[in-house]
Amino acid sequence: MIKSVAHAMIYVLNQDEALDFYKNKLGFEVGDDMKVEGGFRWLTVYPKxxxxxxxxxxxPKEGPLFTKDSAEKIRSLIEEGAFGAGVFETENCQKTYEELVAKGVEFIQPPTEQLYGVEAMGIDNSGxxxxxxxREK
Structure with missing residues (x-):
């Protein structure tokens, strides 16, 4: 029986640049950063x-998980902004939004009242x- 979800993928254009974004702009912690045979890098982050x-x-690059063609297709979709990194919860959307904007994080929607609470829409440095x-209380 599966008891939990431990990891979720976010496809990025450059792992070093993505690490800088998630660590230094969003304030995430580094979980694992390991390079394995064949040039594959296992890099994880998480909220504190x-x-x-x-x-x-x-x-995505040619290697154990992708052919050259599939890696190029995924990179193209990332560049088009076709992927989402998920939903990040905060206790105060307006305050967190202002802190992230001050750090240079790009937003496509400022904090807006929704049925479920207040939501802002941002973009990471890969798109x-x-x-x-x-969330509404």
Whole structure:
């Protein structure tokens, strides 16, 4: 029986640049950063208060997981902004939004009242969108 989800993938254009973004702009912690045979790099990050679910910052390139053609297709989709990095929760969307904007994080939607709370929509440095949500209490 499966008891939990431990990792989720976010495809990025450059792992070093993505690591800088998630660590220094969003404030995430580094979980694992390992290079294995064949040039594959296992790189994970997580919010400081949630280490049990880590995000894998995966750079699609030819190797054990992708053919050259499939890696190029995925990179093209990343560049088009076709992928999302998920929903990140916060206790105060407006305050977190202002802190992230001050750090240079790009947003495509400022904090807006929704049925479920307050939501802002941001973009990471690879072009993946993410939702920043303050749930209604």
């Amino acid at each position: 208060t949630q280490s049990q679910l880590q995000l894998v910052l995966a750079e 993946n969108w993410f939702s920043l949500v303050q």
